[in-house]
Amino acid sequence: MFEGRLRLPAIFIAACMVGVMAGLFGVGGGVLLVPLLVLIFNFDQHRAQGTSLVALVPPTGVLAFAEYYRAGQVNLLDGFLIMPGIFLGALAGSQLAQNFSGARMRRVFATFLFLIGLWQVIAAWK
Amino acid sequence: MSLGHIEVIALGLAAGVLVGLMGIGGGIVLVPLLVYLLHMDQHMAQGTSIMVLLPPTGVGALYLYWKQRHVDLQAGLVCAAGFLLGGFFGGRWAIHINSKNLQGLFGCFLMIAALLLWRKAKPRQPSKPPGKVHV
Numbered sequence: 001m002f003e004g005r006l007r008l009p010a011i012f013i014a015a016c017m018v019g020v021m022a023g024l025f026g027v028g029g030g031v032l033l034v035p036l037l038v039l040i041f042n043f044d045q046h047r048a049q050g051t052s053l054v055a056l057v058p059p060t061g062v063l064a065f066a067e068y069y070r071a072g073q074v075n076l077l078d079g080f081l082i083m084p085g086i087f088l089g090a091l092a093g094s095q096l097a098q099n100f101s102g103a104r105m106r107r108v109f110a111t112f113l114f115l116i117g118l119w120q121v122i123a124a125w126k
Numbered sequence: 127m128s129l130g131h132i133e134v135i136a137l138g139l140a141a142g143v144l145v146g147l148m149g150i151g152g153g154i155v156l157v158p159l160l161v162y163l164l165h166m167d168q169h170m171a172q173g174t175s176i177m178v179l180l181p182p183t184g185v186g187a188l189y190l191y192w193k194q195r196h197v198d199l200q201a202g203l204v205c206a207a208g209f210l211l212g213g214f215f216g217g218r219w220a221i222h223i224n225s226k227n228l229q230g231l232f233g234c235f236l237m238i239a240a241l242l243l244w245r246k247a248k249p250r251q252p253s254k255p256p257g258k259v260h261v
Contacts (some may be wrong), residue, residue, distance in 0.1 A: 004156065008204050015205035019212020024220045025232050026172025028151015028179045029209050035242035037201070042132070047198060049148065050191030054202025055150045058184040060209035064217030065180060067149055068173030071221045077171055079177040082138035086178060088150055089142020090187035097147045098194055110243035116158050117236030124230030 011041060016054065016105035028056050031113075049097065137163060138178070146187040151179050154239065157232065168229040172220060 015029075015035050030052040037048040059065075068074055086094035133249040137159055145152040160171035191197050220228060 008200065009200055011201050012204045012208050015208025016212040016217070017150035017208075018205075019214075020216040021174075021212075022151075022153075022209055022220075022236060023216020025216070025235050026157055026175040026220070027152070027153030027213060030148070030150030030212075031154045031239045032242065033205060034148065034150060035245065038254035039242070039245065041201075043201075044196075046191070046194065046196040049199040050188065050192075050196035051205070051210065052137050052150065052201040053184045053188040053191060053203060054197060054199060055205035056184045057130045057188060058210075059180040059204045060206050061176045061179050061213050063210060063214035065173070065176045066223055067214070067217035068176055069186035071169070071173070071200040073169040073173035074177050074219070075166065076177070078134050078164065078166075078254075079156075079174045081134040082141070082156065082174075082178045083183055085135050085138025085140070086142040086183040087186060089139045090136075090146035090152075090184050091190070092171065093143040093146025093148075094190040095146070099155075101169070105168070106148070106243055107188075109144070109149075110240040113154065113238075113243065117233040117240060120158065120233030120236065121230050122233075123170075124226050124233065 007041070012035075014040065019060070022061065023067070026064075026068070028061070030056055046097070134164070142183070145184055146190070151184065153179055154236065158236075161229070168225040168232065169220070171229070172232075176217070 015033065018029045018032045018036065021032060033052045033055060034048045037043040037051060039043060043051065139158065141152040143154045144150065144155055156170045156175040156178060160166045161168060161248060166174065171186070223231070
């Protein structure tokens, strides 16, 4: 949809909007960025996932983190305990991703996310 | 190290597999896990999730994608800049929303992300006829 000179500025604007969502919900943003790269910018699936990981390597959430930290909304100990698992698990996951077409896996994951989302909505606003 | 600590470490490992598999940060599964398994409130779960995403935990996964040439470095860096800027405003915004409403909004966000994930799941390789993709 966006080719040539418009491509990078358009990607930047999309990433800014994803960034607001990421800060608002305490997530990395990849879960929105990957589908957007595929649907709007014509990335192939593996390329979108690899590119999303580039965006997650620098500490892009540092400004959002500072806001949460100042408000006393961070559990440092649990955070540190989770980090090594994410690193090792991510290695295993990407090895898996190279080995099979992820179409069915993604649908399972999407269904799982949808159900958790629904559960959160019901728990919050019942 | 108590059983609780081991539980937290295992939780990180499970989230990490999804990071590599889907090319995402992991926060989207961490936040609900922290809320339901560790009984954190919504703000605390989100703040802790953001903290976990600060170090480059996905760098090993990135290397494996890089070796297969599945990385657009320029686009990735542009996205990083956008995340930095957008994240600041998102973080400020979240602090002022009460925990219950934030949890509900997070649920809506998950459902939208799920719908987007579902849509892009169509195969794109021209060499394989549609409907005959073997997983």
